[in-house]
Amino acid sequence: MNPDVKESDYLMPLEVAGLAFRNNFVVGSGPAVKTLDMIKEIERWGWGGASLKLAIDPTYISKPPRYRWLKKHKYHAFTAETRLTFEEGLRLMEKARKAVSELILYANMAYAGEQGDEGWIRMAQKYEAAGAHVIELNMCCPNMSFNVESSGGRTSVVSGASVGSQPDVVSKTAAAIQAAVDIPVFVKLTPEGGKIADVAKACFDKGIVSSGSTGNRLAIPDFDINDPEQGICHLQDEPTLACFSGPWIKPLALRDVYEMRAKCDPESMVMGSGGIEKWTDAVQMLMCGADFVQICTGVMIKGPKILPKIVKGIRQFMAEKGYGNYRDFRGIVVPRITPTDRLTLYRGHAVVDEKKCTGCAICADIGHCYAITMENEKAQITLDDCTGCSTCTDVCPVNAVSMRKFERID
């Protein structure tokens, strides 16, 4: 263990399917988990688990990596990625299992051949023999057949997100694999297809221990309008649908986790990933219902050293709030999320603090508001015209506007 990291900076233990995790945090499968040295570093910084880079059998669409970290837009986008061959995955797992003592190792794997469940089972059994603690079925990657189909191409191979939105197919395959190995099978899902909660539920109903996630989302990154036929990645010609991750994706990931938690058995172990960078992000993910949190982009950009700060922040938060265990606040917002037709709303209006108002008139430009005028270089609110929407509180650069709250609207 890294002498710079105290136990209190990483320990938040949980036991799942007989496996002792040091904490709920797993480095998500990706380019930061593809060598033995990387895995050793992940262990050294105290992570609960590491999901090794996807091994796919037989290998297809494995290319040199092409990434962009567009920090101004708060997203990471990749267009091409190198996958491990099955043999490479097995060798890495064998070496990793010998090299680490506390890290829980996930075999992130996908079968893309013609043997159906038999092919998946064969891979899982070999990974089990190689020392994997967990089999993680990759039913999420949108950068393989799903990308091809989404952008007008054709392929006879069906893998990743193309399979992942089918509750019956995913749960049947997962259950068949689980019956064939003694280690737990976790399923990593996709929100592409809009059925992530249905798929998670189908898996849990068939006895799968953990499923969840927002893997990457396919989208078109911001491109140069003066050169629209050129893709945004260096060393690449054409534009393509890219795999998005990082902070931009977090609100969608929170929603996915919320939907899974709301639909699935309270004891089911939900995994959430997508845009987690700070301890506050992680608390939100846990509060929306996650048990495990996976982080990929955060580790790609800043390295595995981000973990102690995250766990330390959560532990301090728990101490302040009197929580003894993450389960005390896991899913806490789920029952509070209210359908829009049943929201509790209050009458009220905006108020300008004239001492703070600089007279910049930014609020007077709001296109949907007739209530704000400028008088003597101060914003004035005509109360009868104020609908209480509160946009002015957000556009004011000096926080000169607040909302006054009155009685509840029935």
Ligand SMILES: Cc1cc2nc3c(=O)[nH]c(=O)nc-3n(C[C@H](O)[C@H](O)[C@H](O)COP(=O)(O)O)c2cc1C
């Ligand atoms: C470059 C890159 C490669 C990835 N490769 C894999 C992979 O091999 N297997 C997998 O299950 N997820 C893969 N992912 C998805 C991540 O593990 C993670 O679920 C997703 O990026 C959202 O989390 P994040 O915002 O923390 O990155 C990859 C993500 C990125 C950015």
Ligand code: SF4
């Ligand atoms: S709350 Fe909405 S309607 Fe009222 S002043 Fe502000 S922007 Fe205008």
Ligand code: SF4
């Ligand atoms: S945006 Fe704020 S500072 Fe500017 S005029 Fe409106 S209230 Fe005043």
